[in-house]
Structure formats: structure tokens, C-alpha cells
Amino acid sequence: xxxxxxxxxxxxxxxxxxxxxxxxxxxxxxxxxxxxxxxxxxxxxxxxxxxxxxxxxxxxxxxxxxxxxxxxxxxxxxxxxxxxxxxxxxxxxxxxxxxxxxxxxxxxxxxxxxxxxxxxxxxxxxxxxxxxxxxxxxxxxxxxxxxxxxxxxxxxxxxxxxxxxxxxxxxxxxxxxxxxx
Numbered sequence: 001x002x003x004x005x006x007x008x009x010x011x012x013x014x015x016x017x018x019x020x021x022x023x024x025x026x027x028x029x030x031x032x033x034x035x036x037x038x039x040x041x042x043x044x045x046x047x048x049x050x051x052x053x054x055x056x057x058x059x060x061x062x063x064x065x066x067x068x069x070x071x072x073x074x075x076x077x078x079x080x081x082x083x084x085x086x087x088x089x090x091x092x093x094x095x096x097x098x099x100x101x102x103x104x105x106x107x108x109x110x111x112x113x114x115x116x117x118x119x120x121x122x123x124x125x126x127x128x129x130x131x132x133x134x135x136x137x138x139x140x141x142x143x144x145x146x147x148x149x150x151x152x153x154x155x156x157x158x159x160x161x162x163x164x165x166x167x168x169x170x171x172x173x174x175x176x177x178x179x180x181x
Contacts, residue, residue, distance in 0.1 A: 015112040016170035020160030022101045027094035030143040030155045035090065037136055037181050038145065048089070049082030109156055111173050116154075127154065129177040136181040142170060145181065 034041035056071070056078040066074075104120030111117075117126045132144040132154065140159065146152030161167045174180070 014169075015110050016166040016173060017162045018109045018111075018156055018158075018160035018166065018170070019106065019162065020109075020157045021106045022098060022155060022157070024091075024095045024098035026141060026155050026157050027097040028091060029138055029141055030153055031090050031094055031097075033136055033138045033141070033143055034145065034153065045086050045090070048085040049079050052078035052082035052085075107160075109160075111156075111170055113173055113176060116156075132178055134179040134181045135174045137171070142174065144174075144178070 031041075035045040036042070053075060056075045103122055105122060107118050107120045109116055109118040115126050115128045118124060132146055135142055135144045137143070140157060142156040142158070144154040144156070156170065158167050161170075
């Protein structure tokens with residue numbers, strides 16, 4: 001009996017516990033951070049403005065050319081629309097990801113050096129650290145990434161920490177098991 005209590009105390013000191021409900025804002029922050037720090041995320045974010053600019057540059061040449069003011073105005077409008085489309089797409093993706101996670105309800109995640117176990121109101125799953133290649137940290141989140149070419153992410157909001165020590169413990173666990181981006 002006493003051995004079980006000692007083992008549970010040791011587990012609490014070496015694991016981190018978070019209780020939270022994911023929101024669209026969490027996913028938007030995670031996707032924005034991924035777009036800034038990961039090559040695949042940057043490519044995804046820049047694709048719409050780049051394609052709009054290429055269209056404005058290439059199409060007038062095939063149509064026999066246009067005057068310089070029309071070309072510059074078209075380029076500025078195309079870049080603006082492309083940037084707006086990228087931001088809009090990111091927000092739409094964040095809302096969809098939030099909608100996927102909504103049925104799980106309030107989640108409890110316990111992470112240690114072996115894995116992270118997440119239990120929601122309607123399901124649970126265990127994630128071995130080998131599934132994720134790296135992580136990044138934002139002011140409000142830990143974002144686990146599945147790799148450069150993959151869009152797979154897992155989000156753990158810092159606001160869900162049971163104590164400030166859990167944030168530091170999770171950071172230490174992630175540093176030991178994943179590459180920091």
C-alpha cells in the first residue's frame with residue numbers, strides 16, 4: 001500500500017498533467033506558429049499570394065501586355081487578395097480542426113518520458129513520442145509536429161496546466177524526447 005503511494009508521488013514529479021478544452025483560437029495560434037517556423041508551413045502560407053503574383057505577371061505577357069499602372073495595380077490587388085486568402089484559409093482550417101476535436105470535450109493529458117495519454121469525455125488515446133518529430137512553443141501552447149512534410153499537429157494549451165511546474169515539466173519532457181523548433 002505504502003509502495004503504491006510512493007510510486008504515485010514519483011509519477012507526479014516526473015509527469016505533467018493538463019486539463020483543457022481545445023478552441024478554434026488554439027488551433028489558429030498553432031497553425032500560425034507552424035506557418036512561421038516550419039518550411040512546409042511557410043510554403044503553404046505563401047502559396048496563394050505567390051500564385052496570384054505569378055498570374056498577374058504571366059497573363060498580361062500572353063495577352064500582348066498592359067500599361068504599367070494597370071499592371072502595378074493588378075499586382076498589388078492580387079497580392080492583397082492572395083494574403084487575405086491565406087489568412088482566411090488558416091482560420092477556416094483552425095475552425096475545422098476545432099470542430100473535429102469538439103466531440104472529445106474536456107481533455108486530460110498526462111505526459112511522461114514514454115508517451116502522452118489524452119482522455120476526453122468520449123474517447124482516449126496514447127501517443128508515443130516517436131509519432132512526433134519536433135515541437136514548438138508559443139506563449140499559450142505547446143505544438144507537437146509530426147515532421148516537416150506532414151501537417152499533423154497536436155496542441156496542448158498551457159492554460160490547462162494543473163500548476164506552473166507542469167508547464168516546466170512538460171517542456172523538459174519534450175526537450176528530452178523531441179527536437180525543439
